[in-house]
Amino acid sequence: MKIPEITLAKLNPKKFIAEKAEELRSAVGDGSAINALSGGVDSSVVTLLAHKALGARLHTYFIDHGLMRAGEPERVVKLFRTFGVKVVCVDARREFYGELKGKTDPEKKRQAITDAFYKKVFGRLVRESGARFLLHGTILTDVEETVAGIKRQHNILTQLGIDTRKAYGYTVLEPLINLRKPAVRRVGSALGLPASVFNRPPFPGPALAARVIGEVTPERVELVRQATAIVEDVLAKVSAFQCLAILHEDRVTGIRNGQRDFGCQIEVRCWDSQDAVTATPTALPFKTLARLGRLITEQVPGVVSVTYNITSKPPSTIEAI
Ligand code: XMP
Numbered sequence: 001m002k003i004p005e006i007t008l009a010k011l012n013p014k015k016f017i018a019e020k021a022e023e024l025r026s027a028v029g030d031g032s033a034i035n036a037l038s039g040g041v042d043s044s045v046v047t048l049l050a051h052k053a054l055g056a057r058l059h060t061y062f063i064d065h066g067l068m069r070a071g072e073p074e075r076v077v078k079l080f081r082t083f084g085v086k087v088v089c090v091d092a093r094r095e096f097y098g099e100l101k102g103k104t105d106p107e108k109k110r111q112a113i114t115d116a117f118y119k120k121v122f123g124r125l126v127r128e129s130g131a132r133f134l135l136h137g138t139i140l141t142d143v144e145e146t147v148a149g150i151k152r153q154h155n156i157l158t159q160l161g162i163d164t165r166k167a168y169g170y171t172v173l174e175p176l177i178n179l180r181k182p183a184v185r186r187v188g189s190a191l192g193l194p195a196s197v198f199n200r201p202p203f204p205g206p207a208l209a210a211r212v213i214g215e216v217t218p219e220r221v222e223l224v225r226q227a228t229a230i231v232e233d234v235l236a237k238v239s240a241f242q243c244l245a246i247l248h249e250d251r252v253t254g255i256r257n258g259q260r261d262f263g264c265q266i267e268v269r270c271w272d273s274q275d276a277v278t279a280t281p282t283a284l285p286f287k288t289l290a291r292l293g294r295l296i297t298e299q300v301p302g303v304v305s306v307t308y309n310i311t312s313k314p315p316s317t318i319e320a321i
Contacts, residue, residue: 005140006178013190020175021053027173028133032057034126034170035135036117037087038068039076040203042137042176045188049175050135051085052191059129060085063121065113066093067207067221070229079197092121093218100209100216104249106321109216113206118167126170134164138174139184141275180275201242202276202318210319214249223247226300227266234292240282241273245296246320254297254304263304266296270308271318279313 188198273279
């Protein structure tokens with residue numbers, strides 16, 4: 001079924017918010033809904049929209065899967081507290097790393113995250129909360145890329161023919177499904193979210209796991225987390241669509257303290273793009289690239305090589321898995 005688009009030009013944010021709030025209220029009725037907030041644009045917009053519509057009947061969780069960027073759980077919980085949204089932080093690191101253990105195939109890793117998220121952690125939370133509705137920040141681009149087989153987004157279930165009521169015991173509500181990112185940002189602004197949230201560069205659902213090639217372990221994620229913090233800091237003033245660090249599986253020979261060191265490789269990517277469907281690498285000054293190379297090898301333990309991606313999407317993709 002083709003999902004109609006509400007384009008940025010056609011969007012009336014106030015009307016959209018009022019209509020979606022009404023739809024949510026009538027779908028949920030006297031019951032309650034549950035949602036997971038990651039702190040990204042889509043889930044932040046859904047959370048505030050649903051909070052306005054449902055108030056205390058919305059139960060918002062931050063699932064700490066141990067794959068987030070540095071300081072994210074605390075930052076997100078604190079921000080939403082200022083909007084009166086009580087976000088419960090759930091430590092789910094054991095479940096996610098348990099599912100990911102030993103997996104190296106990209107699709108199996110994505111599937112492991114889906115399973116840990118929906119079957120284990122969310123299934124349990126939904127059962128415990130008694131909520132029959134799950135709110136999701138799926139947007140039109142997620143659906144198109146998944147249906148086209150470009151990537152299996154972990155938040156697309158209904159579109160793949162999965163009956164969530166049968167499989168997981170709840171109905172998924174997707175109030176942003178008719179929008180693309182620029183329209184979602186406009187709705188976020190109209191809801192009163194700060195620009196630092198609604199203008200946030202995209203971040204993938206599988207989080208840093210999408211940037212670890214090979215097995216996703218807490219130790220390997222920590223390397224990518226540290227490299228990501230450096231990349232985001234150094235490139236903060238570059239108006240790129242997205243920038244990221246990837247940990248490669250292959251090791252390479254380097255030299256540290258006069259000794260040969262068979263160490264890790266980090267790849268930096270920085271993208272210019274309108275909608276993430278196509279993208280080109282940002283023409284960063286060589287001085288900036290050299291600075292990234294120096295900081296990452298100095299500060300991230302065991303890294304002896306830093307490279308910069310010079311491939312466009314397609315054939316590349318923005319993330320690594
Ligand atoms: P790719 O790697 O497919 O990424 O070129 C396109 C855009 O989508 C983000 N991305 C995801 N977002 N769940 C999400 O919510 C996912 O599984 C996922 N995978 C990629 C990516 O960061 C980029 O902006």
